[in-house]
Amino acid sequence: MSENQLTGVILSAGKGSRIDPFNTHYPKPLLPIANRPIMGHHIEIFRTLGITEVKIVVGHLMDRIINHFGRGGDQGVNIEYVEQRSTLGIAHAVGQLADRVEGDLLLVLGDIFYVPRNLPSMVDRFHAQGGGACLAVMREPDREALKKNFSVELNSEGFVAKVIEKPRNPPNDLKGCGIYLFGPEIFDAVRKTPRTALRDEYEITTSLQILIDDGFPVSVAEVVEWDYNITFAKDLLDGNLKYLKAMGLESVISDSAQIHEDAVLERCVVGDDVRITAPVVLRDSVILPGSVIDSPREISRCIISPESWHQC
DSSP, X not given: OOTTOOEEEEEEOOOOXXXXXXXXXXXXXXXXXXXXXXXXXXXXXXXXXXXXXXXXXXXXXXXXXXXXXXXSGGGTSEEEEEEOSSOOOHHHHXXXXXXXXXSOEEEEETTEEEEESOHHHHHHHHHHHTSSXXXXXXXXXXXXXXXXXXXXXXXXXXXXXXXEESOSSOSSXXXXXXXXXXXXXXXXXXXXXXXXXXXXXOOHHHHHHHHHHTTOOEEEEEOEEEEEEOOSHHHHHXXXXXXXXXXXOSOEEOTTOEEOTTOEEEEEEEOTTOEEOSOOEEEEEEEOTTOEEOSOOEEESEEEOXXXXXXX
């Protein structure tokens, strides 16, 4: 591996219990934004940066992820899967990679959808500072949204002095976005990371603070246009609708979908092998692959799968 070659890492082991009922059949990273799995968008980000070696940390419904992506040949990358048997936090997931990754890594969370901007500048900054970590951030005017993520305090030189998980009083409008560049020293910081009292997990924000306290540079880069944390079913719907609007698309309909000639679709995402055999009116909805709609009706703000219909 060359000196500046990165390994891409996607964390996708979580159960996603809050996105019920879809977590029974879908690992969250396989849920689609505009008919591409969230994780598929992540792999495309890796490819734009020239990353071809990818590690995916799997757990819940891991066979579905492995069956979908295989070894990565169709995506132009080489994928290795690493099982996280106990979901004990992001730092714990990173620790599973200690013997699998050589050199620097770009890590993304598998259940957050990102629209990046100028990610190469983040990579350049990380390499220029000589390791440590670089964190993707964005400006977030909503203080309540800041309280649900992590925030950072910067020192006079613009490096991170303090990392705050779910701050009660955010020190600024910088929100952590769940994209991280790490040098190999992150694994030593993870080994030093204790479980937190708040969630009884190994938090990556604690590992980052250890990295800082050990003297490694940790910087930030404003390289995310917008993101969407897919926590609840409503987030999946709204994330798709926001992406359609941002891309200037009315709808996205799979070529393999069969649509009744009198059906009306407005601002919809329709997946592979969907069959709409009745003159329905569909607005602001996501139809997951293999679903069937066979009776006339008007549907709005709904996620439909072969197993269930969920009104958002």
